[in-house]
Amino acid sequence: MMIYLMCLILFCVGVYCILVKKNLIKIIIGIGIVEYAVNLFFVLVGYRVQGRAPILAQDQVIQNMVDPLPQALVLTAIVIGLAVTALIVAIAMRLYEKYGTFDITKIRKLRG
Amino acid sequence: MKTKEPGMTLIVKTITRLTVGLILLYGIYIVTHGHVSPGGGFAGGVIIALSFIHLMLAFGKDLALKKLSRGAASFFESFGAIMFLTIGLLGFIGGYFFFNFFSKGKPFNLFSAGIIPLCNIAICLKVGAGLFAVFVALILLEIPIRKE
């Protein structure tokens, strides 16, 4: 319970960063932090007390493994995070090229 | 007086020369043993891409591009994607999309688990080539310094 809450606090640090900061790179960092928090939450959900990693070993009967499904999902989520980061960094670099700054308050051609 | 070579200092270059092969080998190991030990196509693919990126950071972009050109990278990427989709479609042999139609083999062996190692290889090709292509594109983007 406490550990879930700490994980969500990490989530909120990222959200705060996205909502308040005015620098493109800071926003990207905020997105990264939120991603970490969500991935960690998923793995926490599948953890089992005294559990073993879900990998079988030869000639050995292992009981009480942790849940493999969230791990598989988080693997997908990490890849999605990487893909998104690569694309958003590319866009941020193009914006820097066009405007000469990472400051979002100076990047304002659009009205609303 | 030497002409300035591209890349970093001699120390970095020497160490890179020693380690880059190991990194590549480790990536291949991770990919091919994805179904018996931790790792898999994705992690291995990233490691393989990192070995090329390592080369690029140490020796400059020309050498790395000579080893793996951009055309080849984008070809491997599309090829890996098509290979993965084809494995999925071949599942129709067994009756379903993504059916594990291969023989399962003996557990704990390298050649076991049906389509899983094949999928790992396809993903590794895709991921390695794709990430390398992204990195090269980002490196080559020269941004003019502007004075307002």
Next chain:
Amino acid sequence: MFELYVLLLFMIIGAIIAVEIKDLLSSVVAVGAVGLGLSVAFLILKAPDLAITQLVVEILCLIILIRATIKRDIPSVNRRKEVINSVMALLFIGGFLFFAYLALKDLPSFGHPIMRVSQNYLAEGLKKTGATNLVASVILDFRAYDTLGEATILFTAVIGVLTVLRRIGRKRVDEVAKEEDEYEN
């Protein structure tokens, strides 16, 4: 599980430093530390696959981010405090945490997942797929369709990056521009 608490505390502090520090490069390094902490946390939580993946992805992300920030911009981030904005954000976060707290009460407690469906993977994974790494058996056999999606996302992002980095997007009205731009070859 004591070490997990310490690690999470470390990650939260690292995240706050990454958010609040002025210098962009330091900020990127701090977020890298958080990512490595996450990788260790995965190891403690018995997820070696994820630990490996997180580690290599973190390295790649750091290289990309450092590449984007190095020698760019004046390090001082705009200091003009927008009080209203921060207060709104904090209010939203407060509300979010409050409702999350209520919601967490009704979840199964930490360390005791229900595992109704996953039981099948543990019991039959080896017999039905032949893979001893059960995570691999889930991502590439039971849920291979998800992985197709995942590979496609990466493919999309690569094409997207190449698209965004084109030098010229539009042809002028009467200009017969050359088809391929300089990033092609």
Next chain:
Amino acid sequence: MNLAAFPITHHLLPFFVAIPLGSAFLVSLLGKKLKGFPDTFSNLATFSLFSLSLFSLLLTKRFGTVVYKVGGWIPPIGICMVLDSLTSFMLVTINLVAFLVTIYSIGYMERYTAKWKFYTLFLLMLAGMNGVIVTGDMFNLFVFLEIASISSYALVAFGVEHEELEASFKYMVMGIMASLFILLGIAFLYSLTSTLNMADISRTLARIGNNQTVFFVAALFLMGFGLKAALVPFHAWLPDAHPSAPAPISAMLSGVLIKALGVYALARIFFNVLGMTAISSSILMVLGIISMVLGGLLALGQEDIKRLFAYSSISQIGYVVFAIGMGTPLGILAGLFHLFNHAIFKSLLFLNSGSIEYATGTRDLRKMGGLTSKMPVTGYSSLVGSMSISGIPPLSGFWSKLLIILAAIEAKHFIFASIAVLVSILTLAYYLKVQKLAFFGELKDSLKGIKEVPLTMKLSMIALSIICIFGGLLLIPGVQRNFLNLATEVLINGNNYAQVIFGSIK
């Protein structure tokens, strides 16, 4: 594996995803070398998808709900694909618009560089949308939602000018936030129910009963999918992102993307998975009404033609969400009908704006005038689209708006019904403004030399306006029973969804 127990026709279900994915990979592999290959191949792909979706209508009529087990794993162990009437309704809508838009792109995209990248991303976006519609698994829905979103981020920035990049960045930040909220919601839901299959979640939740977690998850999903659908407190990205994209993409984004990722997902999850309650119903209705009014008011003041259309999209999505939120059979029917109609006329209008930009090089309404004389096809089809969206009888928009208002009266929401009528008049006002400024009046001197657009662009605009004119025919009892009513029943059924799914697994 016994094939006989499973009719061979059911195997077409994976092809809704496999065809666009495969063609995207092939276009990216060969498109650079072979001239003309991207054009022909993409059109072939979207055409075959459209025919398949029409065939899927027959399939649902014949077999009812079809559940396809991917990899042969029985759900909830594996992922399943579900084809029910709502799915095939959405598939027809999406693939129809996509087909007509690809025809249009042949001519229009000549103005941009790197056409093969455009087609690759376009097909990936289509694959993502079809995947979202067809899936029966929560996490799989998230994965395909991300495919569609990421390709749309890149497509918004396709012109790589200042505004496009800025709009794309804004859209991307918002979109990623939305995705992460959705992912967090899925994590909570997984912890609570220990399954990812939508039908299984629905069954488990019905057993658990009321729960704080479900409430929180509903809030997360509302935020996430609300952002994707651009409901009003979350709408800020849409008026930037939709006008910045190339016209065919604006048509796809406004016409179908916000509906597939936003409205469809919201409806499916709230009705069939979480279960509709009085609170969620009234929240959806209020959000719908606010979007309707605010979108309409903001549209009135716009001078940029595409921006005006974008605000109008917010307003019309408000209608759809409001109608579906009522939860009554007539309301849902009206909402789905309006969804279909809006997909048609909004893509038509965006294609018109693209034609204007193609011919004149401007999007500013004040610089246009008298275009009908020079561009008759664009002019008249845009007239049809405008009149249809503002609800002039006998065009399709009139019937769906009438049904929405009737449904509101039937459900005794008289205030909301009168607001809907007023917003309809507002809609007429700003579309008359478009018609007056752009197509009627004196031809400006600077526009003397313009020409009508190429044939392929004309073809798709004509096709869309014909559907607009005859859209009302969908309400003829025989057609309505098979197309709209069946789709409505899926949502009305609510939690029985689980029984239907598990009943039809063979």
